[in-house]
Amino acid sequence: MERDLNILINHCFTTHTTQYSSTNTVVTKKLIDSGVLIKIESETLEVYEINFHSDFFNKKLSVYSEDILCKKVPTNLPEAYQFVDDFFNKINIYNGNYLWSGAREITQGLLSYILKNFLENGLDIHEIFKILEKEEELKPHIIDFRLSYLFAISKFASLSDLKKCIIELANSSKNYEADAFVGDLPRLNPNLAMELYNSVLEESTDMKHFFLAKILYNFINIDLDFVFEEAKKIFVSLPTTALFIFGRIPFTNEDDIIEVDKIVDNSKFSDNQISEYSYYLCKLIMNKSTPELIKNKYFERLSDLIASIEDNLLNAVFHTITFHLKDNDEEKYKLLHQYLSRTQNFSVIQSFFHNFSDPKYLFHLMVMTSTTTGWRSATELYDSALQNFWNIKNEEMERCIFELFNSRKHSLLGVQVIMSGYSKPYNVDLKKSTNIQQLNAIVACSKYPIFFELLLPLILPLRNSKSSKIKDCLILQLSILIKEAYGKTLYELIESQITKSKADKIFLEKISIALDEYLIDKVERESINEFNPYLNEDEHLNLYYRLQNESQSKASKNADKKSIFGQFASTKIIVRGNSFKIGDKEINSMGKVSVSAMIDKRAYKDPEAFEMSLNNFENGN
Known part of the structure; x- marks a missing residue:
């Protein structure tokens, strides 16, 4: 496998890629079996990605980094942390000015490996954190140590200590590192992820949703049946987490959707669960396996939410409808009218139509608007949506513009739409x-x-x-x-x-x-x-x-020289010109803007x- 690792490292840093199709020569059975390469989800290809936390990979990477920096990995922790930063600076830019997006992940994996070596040599997990935190306070570092630290201690700390570290980090300003660790764990270490899941499930903690939702969600592509069964089990005790998962499972079986509907349909949700419930409704409506009866019922549920929930929740629900409900233009357009009737918040129009497949609904709303505001202001809120449709549905939008010219009544609106193009008219x-x-x-x-x-x-x-x-x-x-x-x-x-x-x-x-x-x-x-x-x-x-001029001259002569205005104001002669000069520097022509x-x-x-x-x-x- 030594040869395979050398080829992978060289290929990675030569091509600046970390993902490879199964037909690529760097993808070998030994690298897959050893966990150096892990399979990732792809709809069209069988794709493998470097496991940045693989000990085999990082052992070889540490040798490569020493060759690049012409020095050994320091045995002093602060210096080792700086070593990783220096390595990142070396590999982050290639071909002169291109930034490599994979450089940070590779470097974080290397830091995790180095931290594990310090742990193996007897350094305490708490002591490591204190040293790194103090080092970061003394000198800002490019690579944040926290994600690497969590992966490093995951093989040494007890489950309770690991949970404690995750919770402390999740409640800090660096909570995104805790998110990333828990989210990556099912893919990189499924056994540990399962242990963590079962442990949190049995405990009484307000962090259950943080752990369980992320772990179950990232198990969807690994063991979908397990995720589905767990979501059904926890629905009564943890409805927010279950809804989160139900809304993200890619259901392909109508019977599964009917089963979920029976579980969810008769439930009452609290205010802090409404947002997740609306997301679930949108995703099930969009699912091609959802029966038409359930789909229609869920549109009624969304309509009921718009009509009944408090104002502070309404905007969050409508935001979900705007960005997560697709391919149901007519029903979604009806929900917009219901929302506008209640709130008169027309600013939502700027982004509402971006997921529509047909611009006719946008044009219908513009025509309605023009009857009250006039044709001049009828397009002000729609410029962004119009530009989006022109980019992706050019022919359909052109047809809608032509329809405005069917009669004189909306012809000026048609011209206004044409003129609303970005920097120039739409070329109909x-x-x-x-x-x-x-x-x-x-x-x-x-x-x-x-x-x-x-x-x-x-x-x-x-x-x-x-x-x-x-x-x-x-x-x-x-x-x-x-x-x-x-x-x-x-x-x-x-x-x-x-x-x-x-x-x-x-x-x-x-x-x-x-x-x-x-x-x-x-x-x-x-x-x-x-x-x-x-x-x-x-x-x-x-x-x-x-x-x-005479009046101004007299006023200037008669002015009190001790006045406040006279103390900070003076007469200046303004000369017209087309150039400017600063100090003793050469004269520069002014640019022309017209x-x-x-x-x-x-x-x-x-x-x-x-x-x-x-x-x-x-x-x-």
């Missing part, structure tokens, strides 16, 4: 929509008050439609926008985005009629100086600024009329 292909949807999309986009330059690329391809009605509608709306909203800027933008084909030249000629009318009107307006603020308001503005947007001129020329036209858009205005 309007050519896929129906003729009526295209017509309403053109009119709605043309009415949208800002960023029309981002919408133009979406509607401009419709100039090639086979429908003369759609082409005429596009020409009419663009002509109106050139004359009334954007002028020559829009014409030039259109010109830059179409081809030189004969059809596009004809299209541009029709648009240019509106440009000619706009330019004639512009010249006419500019010839009337009474309407030119630069001329008829210039004298008044100059007079205002002269008077302002943003631009095309704004519909009608929105600020006559805001009341424009706003009224938006509000009455669905009526044809």
